[in-house]
Amino acid sequence: xANKVWVFDLDGTLMNSDFYKKPAEEAYxxxxxxxxxxxxxxxxxxxxxxxxxxAMIYVKNPSTGKLYLYSKQRFPTSLVKFYEMLCKEAGxxxxxxxxxxxxxxxxxxxxxxxxIRKIKAQAFTVAKFLKGKGDTLLVxxxxxxxxxxxxxxxxxxxxxxxxFDDFIIAPDxxxxxxxxxxxxYKGDAYYSIGDTxxxxxxxxIKAGYFxxxxxxxxxxxxxxxxxxxxxxxxxxxxxxxxxxVEIAEKYDxx
Numbered sequence: 001x002a003n004k005v006w007v008f009d010l011d012g013t014l015m016n017s018d019f020y021k022k023p024a025e026e027a028y029x030x031x032x033x034x035x036x037x038x039x040x041x042x043x044x045x046x047x048x049x050x051x052x053x054x055a056m057i058y059v060k061n062p063s064t065g066k067l068y069l070y071s072k073q074r075f076p077t078s079l080v081k082f083y084e085m086l087c088k089e090a091g092x093x094x095x096x097x098x099x100x101x102x103x104x105x106x107x108x109x110x111x112x113x114x115x116i117r118k119i120k121a122q123a124f125t126v127a128k129f130l131k132g133k134g135d136t137l138l139v140x141x142x143x144x145x146x147x148x149x150x151x152x153x154x155x156x157x158x159x160x161x162x163x164f165d166d167f168i169i170a171p172d173x174x175x176x177x178x179x180x181x182x183x184x185y186k187g188d189a190y191y192s193i194g195d196t197x198x199x200x201x202x203x204x205i206k207a208g209y210f211x212x213x214x215x216x217x218x219x220x221x222x223x224x225x226x227x228x229x230x231x232x233x234x235x236x237x238x239x240x241x242x243x244x245v246e247i248a249e250k251y252d253x254x
Contacts, residue, residue: 004254005187006130006247007178007204009194010141010151012216013244014123014160015115017195020075023108024049027079030105031086034098038090045086052085053078054220070143076106110147115154122244127163129248136185139167140177140192142199174199178207191254193247195219197229201238210254211238212247 011017028046032039040048056078061068068074079102087094108114130137139155141148148169155161165185170177182190193212194200196219201211213233215226222229233240239254241247247254 003187004130004133004135005181005185005190006135006137007140007181007190007192007209008137008164009192009196009200010139010148011143012195012219013193013200013214014120014139014155015118015151016120016218017118017216018218019109019114019118020053023075023105024079026108027083027102027105030098030102031083034083034095035086035090035092038092040086049078049082050220052082056081070147072107072110072144072147075109076103079103079106110150112150112154112157115151116158119155119158119160120244123160126244126247127160129251131163133251136187137164138181138185139164140170140174140181141168142170142172142174145169145171173203175203175207178204178209182208189254193244196221197233201233205234205237212254213238213240214243214246215240 008014024046028042028049031045032042039045053075056068056074057070059068060066061071061073061077063073068077080099083099083102084094127137139152141151152161152167155167161167168177168181178192190204190207190209191212192200192204192209193214194204195214195216197213198221201213204211211234215222215229217223230240239250241250
């Protein structure tokens with residue numbers, strides 16, 4: 001039997017990645033109550049904060065001297081700084097107790113129980129199926145080591161990690177790790193499964209993998225770009241599926 005090596009992305013692929021939605025909405029409600037008649041609408045706050053939080057990825061964290069990127073500090077800090085900006089625009093005084101509260105609300109996005117709830121049920125079905133075939137399964141996720149390490153513990157606690165041979169965290173580009181995996185894990189065929197075409201599929205194809213692209217509707221990197229990505233997607237070196245279960249259903253054709 002041929003041994004296949006499957007490299008899974010984590011956020012948006014094995015887990016639903018809307019970690020920030022509920023904490024953000026709770027924070028927006030607090031900001032609106034604090035600003036009262038001077039507050040923008042909920043929709044405006046949501047839109048502007050989304051852009052503000054994305055921009056903070058490339059802002060230097062004064063406590064570390066490094067960019068915030070996808071660190072645990074970025075999201076709660078963005079809520080606080082966004083509130084300060086709105087206060088300045090409205091000519092209102094900032095409330096330091098509310099600033100602390102907003103930061104703590106932001107930290108809720110990283111709780112283990114939330115991570116466990118975000119694991120897709122299909123992930124267990126597919127992982128168990130592939131492991132039953134004798135294949136090699138790995139997680140390759142990009143992001144902050146501390147944040148992704150917390151998710152690793154959640155996967156282990158939930159019982160999903162037992163099907164995987166390794167959990168690898170890439171600080172930036174995955175390309176070098178795709179090459180490393182090929183040298184470390186021998187197989188007859190290599191597959192990369194992910195929801196971000198530019199991060200999970202293109203570099204994998206370059207490294208000799210076949211891509212399994214499963215778009216995620218809440219992927220902020222691809223919102224508004226899905227049709228363009230599909231037009232440009234390599235049909236020879238990748239398939240587009242609607243969900244993880246299709247991997248098991250079409251296993252013999254991969």
